[in-house]
Amino acid sequence: MFTLLQTDTGPNATRARRGRLQTTHGTIETPIFMPVGTQGTVKALDPRELRELEAQIILGNTYHLSLRPGMEIMERMGGLHRFMGWDGPILTDSGGFQVFSLAKIRKIQEHGVAFQSHIDGSPLFLGPKEAMEIQRIIGSDIAMVLDECPPHAAPEKQLREAVDRTVRWAAECLKQPRAEGQLYFGIAQGGTHKALREECAQRLVDLNFDGYAIGGVSVGETEAEMYEAVEYAEPHLPADKPRYAMGLGTPPQLLELVARGVDMFDCVLPTRIARNGTAFTRQGALTIKASYNKDNEGPIEEGCDCYACRKFSRAYIRHLFHAQEILSLRLLTIHNVRMYLRLMNDVRSHIEAGTFAEFRKEFVAGYVPSEKVREDREKAGE
Amino acid sequence: MFTLLQTDTGPNATRARRGRLQTTHGTIETPIFMPVGTQGTVKALDPRELRELEAQIILGNTYHLSLRPGMEIMERMGGLHRFMGWDGPILTDSGGFQVFSLAKIRKIQEHGVAFQSHIDGSPLFLGPKEAMEIQRIIGSDIAMVLDECPPHAAPEKQLREAVDRTVRWAAECLKQPRAEGQLYFGIAQGGTHKALREECAQRLVDLNFDGYAIGGVSVGETEAEMYEAVEYAEPHLPADKPRYAMGLGTPPQLLELVARGVDMFDCVLPTRIARNGTAFTRQGALTIKASYNKDNEGPIEEGCDCYACRKFSRAYIRHLFHAQEILSLRLLTIHNVRMYLRLMNDVRSHIEAGTFAEFRKEFVAGYVPSEKVREDREKAGE
Numbered sequence: 001m002f003t004l005l006q007t008d009t010g011p012n013a014t015r016a017r018r019g020r021l022q023t024t025h026g027t028i029e030t031p032i033f034m035p036v037g038t039q040g041t042v043k044a045l046d047p048r049e050l051r052e053l054e055a056q057i058i059l060g061n062t063y064h065l066s067l068r069p070g071m072e073i074m075e076r077m078g079g080l081h082r083f084m085g086w087d088g089p090i091l092t093d094s095g096g097f098q099v100f101s102l103a104k105i106r107k108i109q110e111h112g113v114a115f116q117s118h119i120d121g122s123p124l125f126l127g128p129k130e131a132m133e134i135q136r137i138i139g140s141d142i143a144m145v146l147d148e149c150p151p152h153a154a155p156e157k158q159l160r161e162a163v164d165r166t167v168r169w170a171a172e173c174l175k176q177p178r179a180e181g182q183l184y185f186g187i188a189q190g191g192t193h194k195a196l197r198e199e200c201a202q203r204l205v206d207l208n209f210d211g212y213a214i215g216g217v218s219v220g221e222t223e224a225e226m227y228e229a230v231e232y233a234e235p236h237l238p239a240d241k242p243r244y245a246m247g248l249g250t251p252p253q254l255l256e257l258v259a260r261g262v263d264m265f266d267c268v269l270p271t272r273i274a275r276n277g278t279a280f281t282r283q284g285a286l287t288i289k290a291s292y293n294k295d296n297e298g299p300i301e302e303g304c305d306c307y308a309c310r311k312f313s314r315a316y317i318r319h320l321f322h323a324q325e326i327l328s329l330r331l332l333t334i335h336n337v338r339m340y341l342r343l344m345n346d347v348r349s350h351i352e353a354g355t356f357a358e359f360r361k362e363f364v365a366g367y368v369p370s371e372k373v374r375e376d377r378e379k380a381g382e
Numbered sequence: 383m384f385t386l387l388q389t390d391t392g393p394n395a396t397r398a399r400r401g402r403l404q405t406t407h408g409t410i411e412t413p414i415f416m417p418v419g420t421q422g423t424v425k426a427l428d429p430r431e432l433r434e435l436e437a438q439i440i441l442g443n444t445y446h447l448s449l450r451p452g453m454e455i456m457e458r459m460g461g462l463h464r465f466m467g468w469d470g471p472i473l474t475d476s477g478g479f480q481v482f483s484l485a486k487i488r489k490i491q492e493h494g495v496a497f498q499s500h501i502d503g504s505p506l507f508l509g510p511k512e513a514m515e516i517q518r519i520i521g522s523d524i525a526m527v528l529d530e531c532p533p534h535a536a537p538e539k540q541l542r543e544a545v546d547r548t549v550r551w552a553a554e555c556l557k558q559p560r561a562e563g564q565l566y567f568g569i570a571q572g573g574t575h576k577a578l579r580e581e582c583a584q585r586l587v588d589l590n591f592d593g594y595a596i597g598g599v600s601v602g603e604t605e606a607e608m609y610e611a612v613e614y615a616e617p618h619l620p621a622d623k624p625r626y627a628m629g630l631g632t633p634p635q636l637l638e639l640v641a642r643g644v645d646m647f648d649c650v651l652p653t654r655i656a657r658n659g660t661a662f663t664r665q666g667a668l669t670i671k672a673s674y675n676k677d678n679e680g681p682i683e684e685g686c687d688c689y690a691c692r693k694f695s696r697a698y699i700r701h702l703f704h705a706q707e708i709l710s711l712r713l714l715t716i717h718n719v720r721m722y723l724r725l726m727n728d729v730r731s732h733i734e735a736g737t738f739a740e741f742r743k744e745f746v747a748g749y750v751p752s753e754k755v756r757e758d759r760e761k762a763g764e
Contacts, residue, residue, distance in 0.1 A: 039705040040698070046709055047693070069676070069701040076677050077697055085693045294451070295458050311429070311467045315459055316422070319451040323421040326708055327428055 001183065002211065002242050008259075010354030015234070015261035018351040021211075021242050023089040023141035024181035025081065028056045030242060030263035031347050033254065033340045034091060036271060039064050040084045043271045044326075044333040047086045053306070053338045054345075057089035057141070059266050062134050063098035063126075067117050071137045079139030079179070091266070092140035094131040094173075094187075097215070097246070100149045108148065108165070111172075128169045132176035132184075140182065144213060145173040147187040152220030159191045162216075163200045171207055183210035185244060188233045191216055192225045197232035211242040214262070218247045223373060224380040227256060234261045250373060251280060251343055252364045258347055259360055270336035275329050277321045280339045284368030288332060293318045300331075306338035307331075383565065383592065384624050390641075392736030397616070397643035400733040403593075403624050405471040405523035406563035407463065410438045412624060412645040413729050415636065415722045416473060418653060421446050422466045425653045426708075426715040429468045435688070435720045436727075439471035439523070441648050444516050445480035445508075449499050453519045461521030461561070473648070474522035476513040476555075476569075479597070479628070482531045490530065490547070493554075510551045514558035514566075522564065526595060527555040529569040534602030541573045544598075545582045553589055565592035567626060570615045573598055574607045579614035593624040596644070600629045605755060606762040609638060616643045632755060633662060633725055634746045640729055641742055652718035657711050659703045662721045666750030670714060675700045682713075688720035689713075 001022040008016035019030040035042045035050065038061040042050060050058065060080050069077075077083040080090055099106060099113050103124075106115035112127020128146045135143035146169050148162040166189045174184060186204035190196035204212060214233050217226045230245060237243050244264035245257050254265055270280060279286040281301040288300070299309035300317065308317065308331035320328035350359040369377075383404040390398035401412040417424045417432065420443040424432060432440065442462050447453075451465075459465040462472055481488060481495050485506075488497035494509020510528045517525035528551050530544040548571045556566060568586035572578035586594060596615050599608045612627060619625050626646035627639050636647055652662060661668040663683040670682070681691035682699065690699065690713035702710035732741040751759075 039702075039707060041702060041707050041709045044708040046689075046712065048689075064705075068705055069697070073677050073697060073701070077679065077695065083695075083698055083701075085698070295455050297459065307428075307430075313459065313465075315451070315455060316465055316467070319455070319465075320421075320423060323446075323450055325421060325423050326426040326711060327423045329708060330428065330712075 002240060004239055006351060008351055008354070008356050010357060012357040014259035014357050014360070016258045016347075016351050016356050017239075017261060017263055018348055019242060019263055023057070023183065025087060025089045025141050026056070028089055029348060031254075031258045031344055031351075032056055032264055033344045034059050034264065034266040035337050035340075036061075036266055036268045037084070037086075038268075039068065040080060042333075042337070043275070044330045045337070047084065049307075049334060050086065050088075053334065054341055055088065055337070057091060058086065060090050060092045060138060060140060061095070061098065062092050062131060062138065063095035063102065065138060066095065066134045067119055071134055075137050079137065081139060089141040090138075091142040092135045092138050092144065093246070094144045094146040095126050095134070096131070096146045097149050099126055112146070128172035129176060132173050132178070136177060136179045136182065139179045142183045142185060142211070143178070144185050145170045145187055145209075147189055147215050149189065149216050149219065150191060152191070154191060156193060156196075159189075159193050159196050162189050163196050166200065167203045167207075170204055170209075174207060174209075185209055185211040185213050187213040187215040187246070189216045190229070190232070192221055192229055194228075194232045197229055198236055201233040201236035205236060205238060209241070211244060211264075212237045213244040213246050215246050217245060218249065222376045222380040223253070224377070226253075227260065230257060230260050230262065237261075250370070251282070251340070252367045252369065254340075254343065255347065255360045255363055259356070270340050271333050274332035274336045277328070277332065279332055280336050282339075282343075282363065283366060285370055288314065288318050288328070289321050290318075300335045301339065304335060304338065304342070306335050308335040384622060386621055388733060390733055390736070390738050392739060394739040396641035396739050396742070398640045398729075398733050398738050399621075399643060399645055400730055401624060401645055405439070405565065407469060407471045407523050408438070410471060411730060413636075413640045413726055413733075414438055414646055415726045416441050416646065416648040417719050417722075418443075418648055418650045419466070419468075420650075421450065422462060424715075424719070425657070426712045427719070429466065431689075431716060432468065432470075435716065436723055437470065437719070439473060440468065442472050442474045442520060442522060443477070443480065444474050444513060444520065445477035445484065447520060448477065448516045449501055453516055457519050461519065463521060471523040472520075473524040474517045474520055474526065475628070476526045476528040477508050477516070478513070478528045479531050481508055494528070494551075510554035511558060514555050514560075518559060518561045518564070521561045524565045524567060524593070525560070526567050527552045527569055527591075529571055529597050531571065531598050531601065532573060534573070536573060538575060538578075541571075541575050541578050544571050545578050548582065549585045549589075552586055552591075556589060556591075567591055567593040567595050569595040569597040569628070571598045572611070572614070574603055574611055576610075576614045579611055580618055583615040583618035587618060587620060591623070593626060593646075594619045595626040595628050597628050599627060600631065604758045604762040605635070606759070608635075609642065612639060612642050612644065619643075632752065633664070633722070634749045634751065636722075636725065637729065637742045637745055641738070652722050653715050656714035656718045659710070659714065661714055662718050664721075664725075664745065665748060667752055670696060670700050670710070671703050672700075682717045683721065686717060686720065686724070688717050690717040
């Protein structure tokens with residue numbers, strides 16, 4: 001159900017791939033960015049807007065949806081597609097990442113993790129069985145296995161245990177009943193440890209999943225370490241299956257990861273920073289509330305075809321943001337999601353045309369990185 | 383530019399009127415409800431949604447817009463229509479009501495009111511000249527004169543002074559330069575005092591405005607007193623000019639006021655209570671967060687043609703509201719505004735068909751009033 005259409009050719013060819021993934025609710029052209037719809041909505045957007053933005057697939061979060069509305073209601077409502085009015089493909093994570101990052105007091109056990117809800121503190125348990133059962137009820141097109149995501153800079157012993165547990169749980173997940181046509185993706189861990197990354201990838205491939213994710217990235221490591229983690233795992237993943245880098249990243253990071261053979265991405269950045277008044281452009285981030293926008297009649301980004309850029313000025317959106325109007329968050333979210341999706345459109349065209357390496361070089365050179373990324377690079381001694 | 387098409391006929395005919403108002407940016411079929419766009423947006427909605435809801439005219443607030451973005455930016459942006467991307471009719475209030483309700487320390491003087499901004503406390507002055515100059519720059523289709531709105535239960539002496547000042551200021555407003563094709567409406571005050579209401583209406587009519595508003599209502603008086611205030615003024619207003627009851631009301635109140643000869647209404651209720659999780663239906667208000675909606679697959683209101691009711695269940699909107707998702711506020715706002723606009727569509731059809739009195743009677747009987755309205759009625763000893 002995944003077709004590798006083309007690999008990067010042309011001068012200084014990268015490992016970039018052009019592919020096509022068939023799912024129950026539609027076809028996904030890769031490389032692709034997947035907007036995040038944590039609680040059953042991509043924040044501030046409605047399904048019609050997602051279609052107009054040409055979103056091909058969105059994410060849902062197993063952890064959040066299992067706490068609220070809960071699987072009893074989800075099942076009665078006929079699954080997430082029907083509940084939220086989105087008939088396109090949906091990918092759900094396993095909830096593991098949230099259990100390890102959001103939940104209170106947790107205890108890792110043989111068959112899963114005991115933890116407390118971050119909403120009301122109620123005691124809960126999430127194991128391979130539970131994670132896949134929740135995703136079966138949600139009815140996502142792509143379900144992720146439950147993995148253990150250790151913190152950044154965890155000692156080797158802990159990384160090793162997490163890899164073993166992740167592989168054991170992955171095997172257990174494979175045995176669970178699926179929603180009709182549901183695909184299962186494995187998740188490679190191993191932190192920044194080369195041998196463990198390689199081993200984890202290989203052992204998951206032996207289990208034969210429909211696709212493979214690289215997890216345990218963007219958990220506090222530097223940008224350079226993140227690229228390395230991907231480079232360690234990627235050569236061990238089969239060419240005929242999609243590769244997904246979880247929770248990444250900035251626009252230039254997406255291009256760097258495409259160049260390293262990754263096909264699928266998800267990230268809260270475009271929707272989250274929109275709600276902080278920041279817009280992504282191909283030159284870098286733009287702070288809409290800045291006073292230099294106060295009488296700027298131009299759009300957020302010249303050449304952008306989104307509703308916000310076609311119809312409204314920076315001056316207006318800035319006014320709305322200062323006046324704390326919901327419409328400002330909507331318009332910035334629309335632009336940021338469209339910016340990411342247009343960028344991936346261009347990535348696909350350039351791979352097809354054999355001009356991806358050039359496009360990547362020019363884009364990355366022309367993009368002003370954020371404070372945080374610059375600090376990371378200094379830390380990494382670049 | 384106002385055409386009185388029809389007055390209520392049929393059994394127990396009321397004073398209801400069917401009219402048509404021509405403005406620079408389009409024709410308005412009356413009776414009409416005007417959604418409130420205080421700060422240059424109808425809260426949570428975009429202009430495309432307003433069109434789909436069949437909004438014929440919206441409000442802008444002189445007081446808020448003069449503070450933010452300010453008239454320097456408004457003028458550079460070419461007025462409010464262009465600034466907010468709405469090419470339909472706009473009515474602006476004079477700012478008087480906000481100065482008397484929102485602003486800090488104020489001093490009423492011969493030629494206006496000195497007050498302090500509620501945003502940053504900066505000293506400001508609003509008189510007839512200033513109010514009309516701001517509305518000229520905003521470029522609204524209908525501008526309201528600056529009036530003095532005394533508090534409910536003000537002593538007769540204060541009501542009398544407010545009426546005299548309101549009439550004097552109204553005359554001064556008439557002399558001010560207008561935006562092209564801009565209409566000027568006078569505002570009748572007089573509190574709950576019959577003679578003062580009559581006198582104020584008559585003196586404004588002598589000045590010959592394009593339309594007349596009844597102000598100083600819904601300022602704390604009971605529902606019965608509010609109806610009386612309208613009944614005092616209305617007979618003294620010319621039949622060939624539109625009548626506008628400012629800041630009203632609930633759905634049954636709108637019907638009661640139509641029956642008393644009012645043509646135009648504005649109210650923050652439908653948009654404000656949407657953001658509190660409440661939906662208007664023809665049976666009364668609905669609390670979406672109530673647990674009885676948790677697995678309700680039905681729409682907010684059966685038979686409603688709005689996007690929220692066509693596409694989403696109560697269970698989903700309830701989930702979004704509890705998860706504090708922006709989309710819940712959007713969907714409830716869409717429904718509430720559409721509910722008001724559909725109600726006015728029906729009002730117009732029933733006046734045309736000579737069945738308005740019947741429709742009003744059935745609607746009011748079938749609508750469960752809110753706590754507040756019930757309390758008011760008890761206060762009034764009904």
